[in-house]
Amino acid sequence: TLPPDCPPDVEQLGRSTWTFLHTMAAYYPEVPSYAQQRSMKTFLSTFSQFYPCDHCxxxxxxxxxxxxxxxxxxxxxxxxxxxxxxxxxxxxxKDIFDCNKIDERWKDGPRDGRSKQMKMLSGSG
Ligand code: FAD
Structure with missing residues (x-):
């Protein structure tokens, strides 16, 4: 059965997309190869053409x-x-986010908490 909140609106799409983008950035290589840098540039350029909210x-x-x-x-x-x-x-x-906290928010989780995301992405359990 269909979920009650379908199809996604601009807000829901935005939340999901930011989650993807910030998580992708958090796991981007510390020292990317030239090819990886080019791929990321291409990805972002393509993304900005096809993001399905026209004014966004x-x-x-x-x-x-x-x-x-x-x-x-x-x-x-x-x-x-x-x-x-x-x-x-x-x-x-909306509130401005402190960019010094991106790893805490998108990769490591709170210092005293467990990192679900790291576990999920490393496939260790
Ligand atoms: P979101 O803004 O979706 O953020 C999700 C979570 O990200 C937050 O809870 C917070 O923990 C974290 N966060 C917040 N700011 C930052 C940051 N700077 N860096 C890292 N993490 C952060 N909506 C429009 O109405 N008009 C637009 O023009 C528009 N443009 C968009 C462009 C893009 C590329 C995207 C992906 C979305 C856009 N949206 C736009 C949607 C909008 O940004 C929000 O996603 C939506 O309003 C829901 O907001 P939210 O308060 O749930 O949190």
Whole structure:
């Protein structure tokens, strides 16, 4: 049976997509190869053409013109994405996220907590 909240609206799609993007950035190589850097650039460019919220994608493409993706390291990509997300947050009147906390939020979890995500992605249990 279909879930009651289908199809996804802009908010639901946004939450899911940010989860994917930030998690992908959190697991991007610390020192990516040149080929990996090119692939990530291509991915983000393609993503910004096909993201299925037209005005969101248009806004993203505009921002990417003046702030092209930083793909030279895991930290650079995570910070760039955090800044992109903060631009959207600001335009929607949402809180600005502290970009020093991206690993805690998207990779390691709280210091005293268990890291479900790391377990899931490493396949260790
Ligand atoms: P979200 O903004 O979806 O964030 C999810 C979680 O990410 C938060 O709970 C927080 O823990 C974490 N987070 C928040 N900020 C950051 C950050 N800077 N860095 C790292 N983690 C962070 N909606 C529109 O109405 N208009 C738009 O133009 C628009 N453009 C979008 C462009 C893109 C590329 C995407 C992916 C989404 C866009 N959205 C847009 C959707 C919007 O950004 C939100 O996803 C949606 O409003 C739901 O917001 P939320 O409060 O649940 O949290």
């Amino acid at each position: 994608a248009e806004h993203l493409r505009e921002e990417m013109k003046s702030k092209p993706p930083r793909v030279e390291s895991r930290w650079a990509l995570g910070k760039w994405l955090c800044e992109m997300h903060n631009i959207v947050n600001e335009s929607l009147g």
